[in-house]
Amino acid sequence: xxxxxxxxxxxxxxxxxxxxxxxxxxxxxxxxxxxxxxxxxxxxxxxxxxxxxxxxxxxxxxxxxxxxxxxxxxxxxxxxxxxxxxxxxxxxxxxxxxxxxxxxxxxxxxxxxxxxxxxxxxxxxxxxxxxxxxxxxxxxxxxxxxxxxxxxxxxxxxxxxxxxxxxxxxxxxxxxxxxxxxxxxxxxxxxxxxxxxxxxxxxxxxxxxxxxxxxxxxxxxxxxxxxxxxxxxxxxxxxxxxxxxxxxxxxxxxxxxxxxxxxxxxxxxxxxxxxxxxxxxxxxxxxxxxxxxxxxxxxxxxxxxxxxxxxxxxxxxxxxxxxxxxxxxxxxxxxxxxxxxxxxxxxxxxxxxxxxxxxxxxxxxxxxxxxxxxxxxxxxxxxxxxxxxxxxxxxxxxxxxxxxxxxxxxxxxxxxxxxxxxxxxxxxxxxxxxxxxxxxxxxxxxxxxxxxxxxxx
Amino acid sequence: xxxxxxxxxxxxxxxxxxxxxxxxxxxxxxxxxxxxxxxxxxxxxxxxxxxxxxxxxxxxxxxxxxxxxxxxxxxxxxxxxxxxxxxxxxxxxxxxxxxxxxxxxxxxxxxxxxxxxxxxxxxxxxxxxxxxxxxxxxxxxxxxxxxxxxxxxxxxxxxxxxxxxxxxxxxxxxxxxxxxxxxxxxxxxxxxxxxxxxxxxxxxxxxxxxxxxxxxxxxxxxxxxxxxxxxxxxxxxxxxxxxxxxxxxxxxxxxxxxxxxxxxxxxxxxxxxxxxxxxxxxxxxxxxxxxxxxxxxxxxxxxxxxxxxxxxxxxxxxxxxxxxxxxxxxxxxxxxxxxxxxxxxxxxxxxxxxxxxxxxxxxxxxxxxxxxxxxxxxxxxxxxxxxxxxxxxxxxxxxxxxxxxxxxxxxxxxxxxxxxxxxxxxxxxxxxxxxxxxxxxxxxxxxxxxxxxxxxx
Numbered sequence: 067x068x069x070x071x072x073x074x075x076x077x078x079x080x081x082x083x084x085x086x087x088x089x090x091x092x093x094x095x096x097x098x099x100x101x102x103x104x105x106x107x108x109x110x111x112x113x114x115x116x117x118x119x120x121x122x123x124x125x126x127x128x129x130x131x132x133x134x135x136x137x138x139x140x141x142x143x144x145x146x147x148x149x150x151x152x153x154x155x156x157x158x159x160x161x162x163x164x165x166x167x168x169x170x171x172x173x174x175x176x177x178x179x180x181x182x183x184x185x186x187x188x189x190x191x192x193x194x195x196x197x198x199x200x201x202x203x204x205x206x207x208x209x210x211x212x213x214x215x216x217x218x219x220x221x222x223x224x225x226x227x228x229x230x231x232x233x234x235x236x237x238x239x240x241x242x243x244x245x246x247x248x249x250x251x252x253x254x255x256x257x258x259x260x261x262x263x264x265x266x267x268x269x270x271x272x273x274x275x276x277x278x279x280x281x282x283x284x285x286x287x288x289x290x291x292x293x294x295x296x297x298x299x300x301x302x303x304x305x306x307x308x309x310x311x312x313x314x315x316x317x318x319x320x321x322x323x324x325x326x327x328x329x330x331x332x333x334x335x336x337x338x339x340x341x342x343x344x345x346x347x348x349x350x351x352x353x354x355x356x357x358x359x360x361x362x363x364x365x366x367x368x369x370x371x372x373x374x375x376x377x378x379x380x381x382x383x384x385x386x387x388x389x390x391x392x393x394x395x396x397x398x399x400x401x402x403x404x405x406x407x408x409x410x411x412x413x414x415x416x417x418x419x420x421x422x423x424x425x426x427x428x429x430x431x432x433x434x435x436x437x438x439x440x441x442x443x444x445x446x447x448x449x450x451x452x453x454x455x456x457x458x459x460x461x462x463x464x465x466x467x468x469x470x471x472x473x474x475x476x477x478x479x480x481x482x483x484x485x486x487x488x489x490x491x492x493x494x495x496x497x498x499x500x501x502x503x504x505x506x507x508x509x510x511x512x513x514x515x516x517x518x519x520x521x522x523x
Numbered sequence: 524x525x526x527x528x529x530x531x532x533x534x535x536x537x538x539x540x541x542x543x544x545x546x547x548x549x550x551x552x553x554x555x556x557x558x559x560x561x562x563x564x565x566x567x568x569x570x571x572x573x574x575x576x577x578x579x580x581x582x583x584x585x586x587x588x589x590x591x592x593x594x595x596x597x598x599x600x601x602x603x604x605x606x607x608x609x610x611x612x613x614x615x616x617x618x619x620x621x622x623x624x625x626x627x628x629x630x631x632x633x634x635x636x637x638x639x640x641x642x643x644x645x646x647x648x649x650x651x652x653x654x655x656x657x658x659x660x661x662x663x664x665x666x667x668x669x670x671x672x673x674x675x676x677x678x679x680x681x682x683x684x685x686x687x688x689x690x691x692x693x694x695x696x697x698x699x700x701x702x703x704x705x706x707x708x709x710x711x712x713x714x715x716x717x718x719x720x721x722x723x724x725x726x727x728x729x730x731x732x733x734x735x736x737x738x739x740x741x742x743x744x745x746x747x748x749x750x751x752x753x754x755x756x757x758x759x760x761x762x763x764x765x766x767x768x769x770x771x772x773x774x775x776x777x778x779x780x781x782x783x784x785x786x787x788x789x790x791x792x793x794x795x796x797x798x799x800x801x802x803x804x805x806x807x808x809x810x811x812x813x814x815x816x817x818x819x820x821x822x823x824x825x826x827x828x829x830x831x832x833x834x835x836x837x838x839x840x841x842x843x844x845x846x847x848x849x850x851x852x853x854x855x856x857x858x859x860x861x862x863x864x865x866x867x868x869x870x871x872x873x874x875x876x877x878x879x880x881x882x883x884x885x886x887x888x889x890x891x892x893x894x895x896x897x898x899x900x901x902x903x904x905x906x907x908x909x910x911x912x913x914x915x916x917x918x919x920x921x922x923x924x925x926x927x928x929x930x931x932x933x934x935x936x937x938x939x940x941x942x943x944x945x946x947x948x949x950x951x952x953x954x955x956x957x958x959x960x961x962x963x964x965x966x967x968x969x970x971x972x973x974x975x976x977x978x979x980x
Contacts, residue, residue: 078963111896111898111958111963113896113956113957113958113963114896114898114899114958117898117899117958117959122899122900123898123899123900123958128897128898129898232957373956374956374963375953375954375956375963375964375965376953378963378964379950379951382950382972393947393950394951395951396948396951398953399953400953401953401954401955401956402955402956402957403955403956403957403960403961404957405957405959405960410960412955414953414955439568439570439571440585441568441571441574441580441585441586442571442574442579442580443579443580471928471931473955473957473960474928474931474932474955474960474961475931475934476955477932477934477935477954477955477965477967478934478935478938480952480953480954480955481935481938481939481942481944481952481954482938482942484952484953485938485939485942485944487938487942490850491853493836493839493850494836494851494852494853495937495938495941496832496833496855496856496857496858496871496937496941497832497858497934497937497938498858498859498860498869498871498930498931498933498934498937499570499830499831499832499858499859499860500570500689500859500860500861500862500930501568501570501571501574501580502574502862503860503862503867503930503931504860504931506535506568506570506831506832506835507832507835508832508934510934515839
């Protein structure tokens with residue numbers, strides 16, 4: 067008797083689940099796998115879109131790790147692109163999908179369902195669809211639309227990016243690299259609010275030094291068009307002329323279908339899942355990726371952190387379990403890295419404001435150091451900030467900003483944080499030392515020492 | 524009543540101890556600190572010598588982090604350079620020092636003694652002092668002697684480096700960068716024996732590709748001279764012409780004085796110390812740096828790993844304790860990184876042979892990946908090897924070889940190892956992901972996944 071696994075969403079989480087399940091159940095007459103994807107592509111790097119738009123990555127197809135044909139031919143996974151699932155019927159255990167290309171509707175029964183619909187960009191009321199030259203950057207199709215617009219006459223000269231999260235900042239850089247005059251508009255006091263304001267200042271300085279205009283504390287209220295094209299972004303402090311507008315206002319879990327079907331939604335807005343990525347109380351239904359919520363291992367709270375690395379891990383865990391193995395996703399600690407012009411930024415764990423909210427008392431330190439031995443050519447400045455709990459000395463969060471070899475140093479702090487290390491324990495960590503790669507006290511260790519001193523005061 | 528702290532050895536360990544003690548006991552009438560150093564310099568980066576010899580670091584003084592004058596003026600530490608301590612009298616609690624410059628002998632009583640004499644280069648019987656053009660690379664004075672020789676007429680053209688440890692490999696590169704024809708001679712089957720042979724092969728390939736001759740399985744038996752200058756290195760497979768010879772044969776703990784005074788020596792040949800860096804059974808006597816042995820946290824065995832980063836940490840711990848604080852040095856896990864031509868090498872924990880010796884059963888995996896998202900410019904290949912204990916799945920050791928952003932990734936594995944993580948736990952680690960810095964599955968995570976699979980087999 068053939069079982070059928072249906073996957074809704076053909077990107078990282080869904081296709082990881084599908085391929086992991088297939089790895090363990092290779093016979094398609096034992097397990098049939100069908101994946102519905104509403105777009106044109108499967109398993110691509112959405113995080114790579116800004117680098118494609120900037121021209122750093124020349125070809126769209128470089129962002130695609132596996133095509134529908136690869137899944138069909140190499141994995142016996144039946145991927146149906148341009149199919150939008152419109153309903154999940156849990157009683158009849160079937161999904162209804164609309165064929166966006168050919169028209170018509172498909173009904174397909176399932177034994178196992180993986181819900182991996184990803185996230186939906188925030189759409190403020192002023193972001194009307196009909197204004198030409200206004201784009202999100204969520205999918206490869208979005209990226210193609212931006213590139214097409216940039217190449218069309220009259221060529222856009224002035225860009226406004228609304229929203230200063232990772233995507234906004236990366237798109238601002240991408241457009242700057244393409245020679246546009248770029249303004250980044252952020253409602254809050256700083257862009258890159260995933261780091262504390264003192265570290266965020268360094269990021270803003272770097273953006274401005276690269277020629278990107280950064281305007282904060284500004285609310286967008288409308289768009290102004292001329293001849294059917296975008297002409298300006300209207301804010302509470304006046305209009306900003308624009309020939310192209312990119313929206314980077316964040317995303318929310320895409321749970322429309324899930325809510326309609328009665329799947330449980332958690333306090334963060336994402337679908338609730340257990341450690342094995344099962345949807346609790348709904349046998350045979352799994353969820354993974356940007357549509358679910360995760361446990362934050364430091365605060366203990368459920369969070370929604372849409373990121374390809376989590377989506378891949380969660381999809382893998384779901385797929386192993388569906389395939390009869392055992393794997394768990396033990397949560398996240400909020401690690402993220404990004405490049406802002408030539409500046410490297412890394413963060414993990416709680417920011418000061420998160421730590422306050424979670425009820426921690428803590429000390430914070432900032433240590434200035436260099437990426438390499440001070441005398442070694444190419445040594446560049448680096449700032450490491452640590453947040454450590456009072457009394458226990460346990461690391462709660464860390465942020466790094468620097469000019470080279472800085473971002474991925476956050477991983478050292480992430481693993482320390484993951485394991486509940488105290489800053490005192492961290493001062494003894496046996497990290498690699500050689501003049502081309504680190505000072506004899508690695509910047510991470512210098513910060514840990516400073517935190518130990520701060521805890522004594 | 525003024526207490527007196529005497530430090531033997533004015534480099535990393537000794538001066539870290541001195542300055543940490545001073546930080547906590549600032550009044551020199553409360554604690555007088557005297558440091559004897561037989562060379563001309565204090566607190567310098569011996570690890571930087573190859574880069575000074577190569578010309579990458581232009582000036583000797585860049586390698587000096589604090590001069591004797593700085594210690595005197597800023598730390599109230601009385602550093603006496605060119606003073607060789609010749610005896611420790613534990614009964615009378617005094618040391619005897621010879622003034623190498625002015626002549627004469629000094630006797631100085633102590634309440635606290637810090638033994639930080641470092642390590643001594645191995646001197647095989649054939650390495651006779653009187654042959655001009657043969658050098659160790661242990662001290663700044665050694666580095667100056669090499670540079671002086673390279674500049675003298677007739678200019679050396681052919682270099683032989685004997686010994687393929689870190690210093691040997693780094694010196695081979697340094698001499699190659701200065702335009703010499705370089706042969707590295709190693710008695711064992713591979714240079715860089717701190718990594719397993721399969722990873723070491725990659726290192727040898729890179730050296731040869733850079734134009735460095737690598738000859739292994741070759742025993743040096745003598746030196747041949749002509750007109751008082753080195754002419755060849757004689758081996759059991761014939762002579763190798765040489766105008767300059769650099770010895771990189773490893774070091775042993777410098778314990779001459781300690782043994783004479785009856786300080787306990789451990790099985791690794793280093794001085795025994797407790798967690799606070801006290802010499803057990805000898806009240807008031809401390810030891811730190813390249814002369815002591817350390818606990819290897821994975822094998823549980825005492826080891827001698829001479830390295831600036833440990834020396835600094837151990838000196839700091841001793842100094843904090845001497846100053847009335849509390850700190851411990853919990854051991855090492857053998858993390859090391861180095862640059863071999865353009866190749867980056869990192870290692871931590873046990874090699875296969877160490878794991879066998881320590882009695883572990885284990886699986887090993889090697890995972891090929893890239894430093895950045897495959898589509899991001901500058902992505903370069905990287906090989907990550909993991910050794911994981913059978914049944915428990917605990918990480919025992921790791922090695923990384925790669926062409927960029929590879930070496931310091933070992934730190935992630937070092938912190939995982941330090942915390943006793945299993946490879947299964949590691950697959951869930953929340954590491955930084957962005958296309959310029961990592962594939963969506965970081966090379967470290969890919970290797971962990973592969974190890975999980977290997978453990979199932």
